Amino acid sequence: MTSVVIVDDHHLFRAGVRAELDGLVDVLGDAATVEDAVRMVLDAKPDVVLLDVQMPGGGGVEVIRQVAARAPGQRFLALSVSDAAEDVIAIIRSGARGYVTKTISGAELADAVRRVAEGDAVFSPRLAGFVLDAFAGAASLPPAEVDPELDQLSPREREVLRHIARGYLYKEIALRLSISQKTVEAHVSAVLRKLQLSNRHELSRWAVERRLIE
Amino acid sequence: MTAVTAQPLRRDVEHGIVAGVCSGVANRLGIDPIILRVAVGAATLAGGTGLIVYLLAWALVPEQGGRSPSWARLAGRRDTWLVLSGSTLLLLSVLLLLREWGLWFSDAVVWPVLLAGGGAALIWRQSAASPPPAAPPPAAPERARPDRPVDPVRALRLPTPAAGPAAIGATLVIAAALVFLWLNDALAPARDVILAVLVVVVALTLILAPWWLRLVRGLTAERAERIRSQERSELAAHLHDSVLQTLALVQKRADDPRAVANLARRQERELRAWLDGGRPDPGESLASALEAAAAEVEETHGVPIDVVAVGDAPVDERATALVAAAREALVNAAKFAGGAPVQLYAEVGEDRTEVFVRDRGPGFDPDAVPDDRRGLRESIYGRMDRHGGRAVVHSSPGAGTEVELVIER
Numbered sequence: 001m002t003s004v005v006i007v008d009d010h011h012l013f014r015a016g017v018r019a020e021l022d023g024l025v026d027v028l029g030d031a032a033t034v035e036d037a038v039r040m041v042l043d044a045k046p047d048v049v050l051l052d053v054q055m056p057g058g059g060g061v062e063v064i065r066q067v068a069a070r071a072p073g074q075r076f077l078a079l080s081v082s083d084a085a086e087d088v089i090a091i092i093r094s095g096a097r098g099y100v101t102k103t104i105s106g107a108e109l110a111d112a113v114r115r116v117a118e119g120d121a122v123f124s125p126r127l128a129g130f131v132l133d134a135f136a137g138a139a140s141l142p143p144a145e146v147d148p149e150l151d152q153l154s155p156r157e158r159e160v161l162r163h164i165a166r167g168y169l170y171k172e173i174a175l176r177l178s179i180s181q182k183t184v185e186a187h188v189s190a191v192l193r194k195l196q197l198s199n200r201h202e203l204s205r206w207a208v209e210r211r212l213i214e
Numbered sequence: 215m216t217a218v219t220a221q222p223l224r225r226d227v228e229h230g231i232v233a234g235v236c237s238g239v240a241n242r243l244g245i246d247p248i249i250l251r252v253a254v255g256a257a258t259l260a261g262g263t264g265l266i267v268y269l270l271a272w273a274l275v276p277e278q279g280g281r282s283p284s285w286a287r288l289a290g291r292r293d294t295w296l297v298l299s300g301s302t303l304l305l306l307s308v309l310l311l312l313r314e315w316g317l318w319f320s321d322a323v324v325w326p327v328l329l330a331g332g333g334a335a336l337i338w339r340q341s342a343a344s345p346p347p348a349a350p351p352p353a354a355p356e357r358a359r360p361d362r363p364v365d366p367v368r369a370l371r372l373p374t375p376a377a378g379p380a381a382i383g384a385t386l387v388i389a390a391a392l393v394f395l396w397l398n399d400a401l402a403p404a405r406d407v408i409l410a411v412l413v414v415v416v417a418l419t420l421i422l423a424p425w426w427l428r429l430v431r432g433l434t435a436e437r438a439e440r441i442r443s444q445e446r447s448e449l450a451a452h453l454h455d456s457v458l459q460t461l462a463l464v465q466k467r468a469d470d471p472r473a474v475a476n477l478a479r480r481q482e483r484e485l486r487a488w489l490d491g492g493r494p495d496p497g498e499s500l501a502s503a504l505e506a507a508a509a510e511v512e513e514t515h516g517v518p519i520d521v522v523a524v525g526d527a528p529v530d531e532r533a534t535a536l537v538a539a540a541r542e543a544l545v546n547a548a549k550f551a552g553g554a555p556v557q558l559y560a561e562v563g564e565d566r567t568e569v570f571v572r573d574r575g576p577g578f579d580p581d582a583v584p585d586d587r588r589g590l591r592e593s594i595y596g597r598m599d600r601h602g603g604r605a606v607v608h609s610s611p612g613a614g615t616e617v618e619l620v621i622e623r
Contacts (some may be wrong), residue, residue: 083486084490115226125522125559126522129522129523129559132561133524133525136524152274162561163558165524165561166557166570166616167520167557167572167574168572212437
């Protein structure tokens with residue numbers, strides 16, 4: 001069974017997630033602070049860390065930063081009540097392999113955890129919308145300034161993201177686009193990689209417009 | 215996503231010896247403060263310049279966490295100085311030309327009159343311009359988030375632009391009087407008295423200036439504190455009116471899960487909208503209009519609707535039609551999807567706007583819908599047709615329904 005550690009500063013919420021995931025995945029433990037979380041993740045080495053975005057002491061971004069310095073392969077799935085673009089994009093850019101909102105059902109969450117454990121990316125409709133928005137500006141730039149490997153989404157990747165934003169599941173997208181589910185997953189992983197590695201000014205400019213950087 | 219910002223120059227009182235000037239400057243330059251301290255000491259012993267520079271810096275450089283002095287902002291405005299020096303030079307060249315031609319009274323009259331005229335002009339222009347020139351253009355709407363209140367320093371800023379020119383004007387007038395007296399040899403008897411007065415004034419200034427500056431800064435800090443506590447009470451009032459009320463209702467209706475879920479959902483939406491402060495008005499933004507329509511349907515039918523919008527556009531006639539059609543599609547989804555969540559996705563592109571409304575309900579066969587069902591035929595197909603757009607319904611029994619609305623721009 002896939003093993004997870006739950007990191008969240010709200011006790012009630014940790015208990016709730018634990019109860020919902022009971023029997024679906026193997027919960028190794030939970031932590032309420034950045035320090036505890038880093039220690040526990042490094043000790044327990046779970047397949048996936050379920051990570052709250054907003055916590056005192058730097059939040060999920062800080063946990064990822066400290067763990068990644070010592071255990072670079074650790075996989076994170078962000079689980080947040082915030083759907084503010086700045087929080088979501090920041091946690092993904094710092095290394096989380098997906099983002100789901102806290103209203104997700106237990107079965108869907110367990111499924112998302114398993115997919116992250118297998119190395120896939122998990123995009124909610126909202127995250128797909130943010131990403132489409134972030135990459136939208138790059139199309140209007142002179143080609144010389146754009147690194148297509150990192151700064152642009154391919155037409156197929158855009159199409160996959162649009163379907164996620166419209167509320168389709170991976171297998172439904174595969175059916176509609178007449179491709180395999182593996183190919184859909186590969187497209188989403190490619191988008192994740194671009195989102196994390198692109199230094200595109202568009203991403204920063206977009207962030208400024210959304211008042212992410214003062 | 216990090217912005218590198220230069221740290222402003224601040225006195226570092228905590229690590230300083232006298233007033234933290236050397237320590238602050240050293241911080242800014244990234245060198246050891248001891249180097250600056252030795253330099254200032256040496257300059258003080260050799261002629262006293264070190265002491266003067268130090269005292270000036272003490273007065274002008276604010277403490278860490280304090281506010282920047284107002285003169286810095288005025289002097290920072292490049293156009294002020296350009297216009298000033300330009301017109302002065304122009305006037306000077308005309309006068310020198312007149313002097314060369316002999317159209318001239320005498321040096322003892324013209325120069326003082328000129329100085330006094332300039333000074334008086336500056337002062338009078340200032341008082342004539344009251345009510346004071348329009349306040350700086352309103353800053354972009356602040357996000358009133360509880361963790362980041364409106365910058366109290368900005369709210370406190372005094373209308374200082376008036377003070378600078380008036381002070382310069384007064385200096386010019388006084389200088390004119392002095393020059394006039396001096397050129398007419400009327401100053402010699404007064405010189406000793408003036409010197410004495412001057413020395414006393416300088417001494418008093420040196421003694422009292424730090425105390426006065428502290429007083430001014432103390433007042434500023436107090437006002438900032440007052441504004442902060444005002445913000446806190448506003449926040450408390452808002453939470454009381456909204457969140458606490460909802461929590462009370464939730465407790466009362468704890469036996470009705472559907473009502474509780476609806477209450478929670480509505481409160482969540484309100485709180486998000488409030489946290490998101492600067493969101494545009496539904497009358498002006500297509501994305502906001504869609505969100506408002508979704509919120510309304512959600513409340514009436516008690517079905518959660520998630521809205522994801524990419525891009526935005528102003529609301530024109532066709533956008534209004536699009537929102538109305540989307541609203542109808544949402545109502546259909548809420549009615550027939552059996553309470554399952556509904557997803558609305560809108561994408562505003564360069565040449566077209568698309569809206570997708572998807573539900574995970576039982577689905578139906580679009581061709582089998584009877585013609586008298588006005589909802590789909592009139593409110594969706596007809597409306598989109600009339601505005602040069604189109605509507606497509608993808609659905610089959612068991613696979614949910616998706617309504618696709620497209621308007622070319």
